[in-house]
Ligand SMILES: Nc1ncnc2c1ncn2[C@@H]1O[C@H](COP(=O)(O)OP(=O)(O)OP(=O)(O)O)[C@@H](O)[C@H]1O
């Protein structure tokens with residue numbers, strides 16, 4: 001168990017910088033999830049922390065020690081790879097015991113730890129099998145077990161579930177959550193799966209192009225994304241963006257007019273925004289409703305209706321061709337090609353200025 | 364499935380026929396040697412292609428070779444030179460291959476090219492300078508001289524083949540081991556070596572056979588009776604005017620056995636699929 005601190009950490013491969021100065025504080029026992037689009041540097045950042053890659057510039061602290069120049073084994077970390085990376089020529093037992101054995105841990109102690117871990121992960125009946133004789137989910141559990149027996153200060157997971165099928169992913173996700181509950185070890189977890197990030201994390205770090213866009217608790221990111229990128233990235237289906245213009249700034253908030261013509265006053269601080277500024281209005285699909293109950297009104301034409309059983313997604317477009325998504329109860333009668341009236345409550349609407357930064361809410 | 368599709372134009376029968384014909388062709392001389400080694404001298408000449416019959420059967424060649432000549436010594440020389448070379452080539456070759464394939468360091472490419480040249484240029488071109496060097500080192504007529512030359516001869520190809528195999532081992536596996544706290548030596552001996560076992564066996568066979576069969580270097584570097592290898596020792600039965608075919612064939616037959624045994628040991632290692640299940 002250990003806290004981790006990154007201080008302006010940079011990574012360059014040759015002349016190309018891929019991590020542009022990341023500051024991050026991770027407290028002891030926290031479950032931190034890195035999310036971001038492909039190629040944004042999630043794995044690289046994780047590998048910098050693990051010591052598999054050298055840090056080009058900046059400081060990395062694990063506990064109170066600056067570990068920039070420490071090798072992986074000296075950092076007290078354990079890593080679980082997307083590809084599992086089990087030693088193919090060793091049994092499950094040996095896979096888990098190998099690091100300890102070469103680390104000269106007492107034999108009885110190794111045996112105790114391996115069997116205990118195997119029990120937690122329900123691997124006790126598989127200890128004599130080779131990795132090739134296991135299912136994907138079992139392999140992933142062995143990989144996790146191999147990390148656990150080392151009793152590291154920090155667990156690092158790089159997309160550990162992306163090779164599993166949907167049902168197994170849910171099950172393993174829950175197991176990982178329980179594991180964290182039990183072990184209380186600091187975990188850093190890379191994923192590009194929304195649901196994994198939202199359900200597992202104490203704290204989500206949204207990365208984009210080698211920069212941290214926002215750090216916060218899952219609901220904090222969902223409720224108050226700091227900019228357009230985070231707003232579009234967190235939440236599924238993603239937030240709708242509608243072009244608009246500020247028409248009035250008053251004590252009660254900011255009034256905007258959407259391209260479609262409907263005006264709405266939002267309880268937001270104007271900040272640096274000025275009247276006449278082109279802005280982006282953001283509304284989540286789940287915050288839109290059919291009908292005219294809300295404060296913000298739109299009318300469009302339905303393109304497609306997807307019925308998923310409990311919920312339906314209505315894809316529609318506004319007269320000026322902006323395409324939007326709305327999620328509605330399965331009882332909705334929306335039909336392809338028909339006109340549709342949609343509204344949303346002003347409290348649920350986000351506003352982003354010309355630079356894509358979110359306007360803060362009025363207290 | 365896809366393999367079968369690829370074979371379609373020839374058909375399985377065609378492939379088997381070609382391979383079978385080649386096998387017969389390759390085994391024919393060996394069959395002749397073994398069959399004739401059990402025949403009387405006259406029978407060898409009367410009908411070289413016949414199998415030994417009750418009339419023509421004779422162990423005279425084996426008796427002569429085992430009784431009168433120093434066959435045991437030659438066998439020991441051949442075996443010791445081959446096995447020691449093999450051990451050195453496999454160990455050093457694997458370590459060098461690991462270094463070249465895994466670590467980035469200055470001169471890595473240069474070294475690889477240097478090794479490639481070693482594969483392309485036949486070592487016999489340097490026989491004169493090698494002989495001079497061995498004389499200067501005062502190593503003539505020693506098995507050490509042979510081992511040194513054979514190691515130099517075999518290393519480049521061994522390194523080349525092994526480094527290709529080691530490059531195919533998934534990087535995650537090495538990194539997992541590094542995170543697991545394993546030292547670089549530990550990774551090499553406990554993970555890399557077991558995983559490239561089939562390649563090591565292949566390299567072992569490729570290294571061993573030319574050394575076992577070599578006549579050239581024993582002849583120029585270690586021709587003394589104490590250090591002669593089997594191939595050299597057999598030459599004493601081949602005279603300018605008469606050749607003792609019984610003894611020649613008997614020695615050759617017995618010389619096949621040790622390589623055959625070593626080959627069988629290696630070929631057991633050539634089992635595929637050992638890496639399956641490492642990474643998905
Ligand atoms: N060894 C390397 N040499 C040069 N560039 C690299 C190297 N490794 C990664 N990169 C670059 O660094 C950037 C970040 O890569 P990284 O693997 O961290 O992405 P990621 O966020 O993990 O993506 P994904 O979700 O696809 O796994 C990419 O643009 C990649 O091209």
Ligand SMILES: [Mg+2]
Pocket residue numbers: 042043044
């Ligand atoms: Mg990645």
